[in-house]
Amino acid sequence: MLRALRPEEWGPDFIAPPPSGGMARTPSDDLAVIRGTPLPVAREQIGRALALGSGPVADDVTRVLERDDVVEWLAEAQEGLWRLLIAPDWPQLLAILDRDVLFRADRLVRSGWAAALEDLHERVRWEAGAVVVRDRSPLEIDLDGRGLMFVPSVFLHRGAATYSEPPWQPAVVYAARGSAALWDPEPTTPPALARLLGRTRADLLLRLESPASTTQLCTLTGHTLGAIGDHLRVLRESGLVTRTRIGRSVVYRRTPVGDVLAAVGPE
Structure with a gap:
């Protein structure tokens, strides 16, 4: 069903609603928005998606898409996919x-x-x-x-x-x-850099190619908040990273010296 509703160039907005109002939303919030879609809106978007499709739609899929409770059906399907495929890796x-x-x-x-x-x-x-x-x-x-x-x-x-x-x-x-980190979660740390800084600090320096908070680094590395904080303090005192407050978060980023050191290739 979801494949039938995703033609090459367009897909129904109601099954993947965008954020609104600048407020953070949880997956449960998103599912509630989907369930709140008026049936006429869903019918119009489903019809347009099927018209743009490149091939026939199976009879069992068509029967479900014509149901009066199609919105709830799609929300239930997506909730099941969320719990099975995405929730374990959500952090x-x-x-x-x-x-x-x-x-x-x-x-x-x-x-x-x-x-x-x-x-x-x-x-x-x-x-x-x-x-x-x-x-x-x-x-x-x-x-x-x-x-x-x-x-x-x-x-x-x-x-x-x-x-x-x-x-x-x-x-x-x-x-x-950083989406590629999903498929290659561990950066390749040059042995020389690991010997110089220690493997964990070298790993953190490589990950700070983009700014990150301590909480984000904990999630990405699996280390505790205290351990990450200790290593970041050493990197900061060595002039390799700096920190800035953005809203409620303290964000760390590499300094130019840190960039040069992180660019060292493998032996």
Whole structure:
């Protein structure tokens, strides 16, 4: 069913609703939003997805999509997939997403919109005071005070996705930095760097290619908060990392000296 609702170029927004209002949402919140979709909205989007599909839809799938409780059915299916496939790895996934948000926010504060969007995706640019997403179908959207959400994803591998239709808030979805860590979670630490700093501190220095908080580093490495804090203190006192407060989080990043040391290749 979910494959049938995901044609190549478009998919129903209601089964993957974007965040809204700048507030953090839990998976349970997302499922509640899906369940709250009015049936006419779901019917229209399901029909459009099937029309854009590249092949026939199996009879058993069609029967379910025509049910009056199709919204609840889809929500139940996605909840089951969440618990089976995603929930076990959710802390690590969330850490990757949070790091991307910190990275973009840091760039935005330091250098402005052009820098924040520079490597977000080749189709996304800041031009003449506007966010431009190059697409096959040109469309100009006046945000009219609604704001534009930028949503990192660990599941998006091709292109950038957009939300542009009401009632959803306009949003751009893009691949989060560090998503490759899902498939290669442990960075390769050069033996010389490990001997110089110790393996754990060398590992932390490599991971700080992008800014991260102690909590995020704990999630990614499996070390305790106290151990991470001790190692970061040594790296900071050695001039290899620095720390900055962003909102409620204390974020660590490499210094130029740390960048040079982290660039040392294997022996």
